[in-house]
Amino acid sequence: MYLPLITELTIILVAALVGGIISRKLKLPVVAGYLVIGVVVSAIFQERIRSNQTIPVLANIGVALLLFSAGLEFSLDRLSKTAKNATIGASVQVFLTALISFFVFSRFLNLGITDSLILSFGISLSSTSIVLKLLNDAKETRTLHGELMIGWLIAQDLLTIPMFILIPIFANGKGNLTITASTALLKIGVIGYLILLLGRKFIPFFFERLARLSSKELMMVGGFALSLIFGILTESYFQSFAIGAFLAGVVLSASYVRFEIGSDMRPLRDIFSAVFFVTIGFLISPSFIVSHAAQIVFLTVFVLILKFLVIFLIVSYLGFHTRISFLASLGLLEVGEFAFVLARSGISHGVISENTYQLIVSTTVISLLLTSYFMSSSKKFYKVVKEGIRNRSRVAYDAIFTRFDKSVVSFPGAETELKHHVVLVGFGRVGKMIAKVLELSKVNFVVIDYDFSVLDPLLETKQPFVYGDPVDEDILETANLSEARLLVVAIPDVYSSEYIIRKAKKISSSVKIIGRAENSQDAKVLNSLGVKDVIEPEFEASLSMSEIVLEELMGDAKKGRKVLSEIAKAHSYA
Missing domain, CATH: 1.20.1530.20 (Na+/H+ antiporter like fold)
Structure with missing residues (x-):
């Protein structure tokens, strides 16, 4: 039936x-x-x-x-x-x-x-x-x-x-x-x-x-x-x-x-x-x-x-x-x-x-x-696959990854001139805004990204960049991370961020690192790696909007900032 x-x-x-x-x-x-x-x-x-x-x-x-x-x-x-x-x-x-x-x-x-x-x-x-x-x-x-x-x-x-x-x-x-x-x-x-x-x-x-x-x-x-x-x-x-x-x-x-x-x-x-x-x-x-x-x-x-x-x-x-x-x-x-x-x-x-x-x-x-x-x-x-091939067969690694992922720096000798600079990983919406601030502040920096289409405009401005996967130790070294003052990891993927931070600490134990997390759980992962400054874009946006709301309602910006400070402090320990 x-x-x-x-x-x-x-x-x-x-x-x-x-x-x-x-x-x-x-x-x-x-x-x-x-x-x-x-x-x-x-x-x-x-x-x-x-x-x-x-x-x-x-x-x-x-x-x-x-x-x-x-x-x-x-x-x-x-x-x-x-x-x-x-x-x-x-x-x-x-x-x-x-x-x-x-x-x-x-x-x-x-x-x-x-x-x-x-x-x-x-x-x-x-x-x-x-x-x-x-x-x-x-x-x-x-x-x-x-x-x-x-x-x-x-x-x-x-x-x-x-x-x-x-x-x-x-x-x-x-x-x-x-x-x-x-x-x-x-x-x-x-x-x-x-x-x-x-x-x-x-x-x-x-x-x-x-x-x-x-x-x-x-x-x-x-x-x-x-x-x-x-x-x-x-x-x-x-x-x-x-x-x-x-x-x-x-x-x-x-x-x-x-x-x-x-x-x-x-x-x-x-x-x-x-x-x-x-x-x-x-x-x-x-x-x-x-x-x-x-x-x-x-x-x-x-x-x-x-x-x-x-x-x-x-x-x-x-x-x-x-x-x-x-x-x-x-x-x-x-x-x-x-x-x-x-x-x-x-x-x-x-x-x-x-x-x-x-x-x-x-x-x-x-x-x-x-x-x-x-x-x-x-x-x-x-x-896992990339690390596994690298550890087991250098010949296979070179034939696959080195062959297709050749690093490209925007102009000859850029990597040797970079000292006391900022290494910016990720050139998406967040990364581009950070780059703009660094450029206006006249701070030397180098961008790393594996999407060449977003890096292409940097060729015209002579801005140093490295095309490649920042998870690779050699890519970070090409950006001269050992001489850098600061590493900014501006990508949303926590798994990649974790690998990058581990590799970065191996290259330079003294470099200061700022990370990006999509939520508090990802932030805890990065904190556990020793990254104290972890930014959650959506949380920060909600704080900024709340500040405007409180100022409008209370008429007292100082009181509103005090409330938000307590919320931010509680969030960091959540």
């Missing part, structure tokens, strides 16, 4: 709540809890909860809203900075991954040509929805590796179009592949350009007028409707509902209403995306996993290792620091949700077997589950 839709939806949302609570208690991303609880619910209710075709529709809306939110934050101007590298990198990665996989599957798994080809296509793609969710949760969508990964994923999604074109051709056994693919790609280019051109001109204008009505409900309904309209258009021409939702967000990204729409739609997005991630677990067949365990384990391990190595090498050869390459590789090594769509298309056209379909589904879900762990621990993994 099949369950009514409202009962199914209730079970899914309650399951998502339980899975999310458990994952948070275990300090894992909530996505991991959603995926696992989906498998459990599917095993309990079996076919009764997988019969209703409305649930997958709701799940697809969740993916669309995730991508719509990403589009709102990821404007065309920002996209253009990584578009070239992402497009080249994704294209080469998909080609190499599919080519190597096809050879292995046809040769060692004894699969047929079409089964091997579609399985290879499927595993070459990564999960846009999972990665976006994890990047959003970690607030890393605007980081260099975050922008690169989002651009990479969008390029991969566009590459699915020729894959979908090939499946009917395989099924029919006829048709000119070159003409069919060329016609489809030309159509895609024209329609995509028209969508963006018309959208950038008229849609922001409409929503800015809508905002004047001062109705949150209308803004939310308008944003929701726009993402669905664009999704329907791209579903018709690109075979991808999700790409349309992303383009809808991009269209609105240049408008000042994007913040209001993003805020209003966040609760709706989170509910629908929870439905999507839980229903992914429904696709797994426990009996198939048990009977094909060895094959699934081999395929999963093969895919994760292959994609990590291919992506790491491509990103490194594109000129990115190995830290960026490592973080991007761990975020993109999973098999994405488009593998499900390809597999379903293959089944419906009769070009792949049920066995291949279940292989794709099982490998995809397991890889998605592992990705949530890999991404949440990626910075730790990078440090």
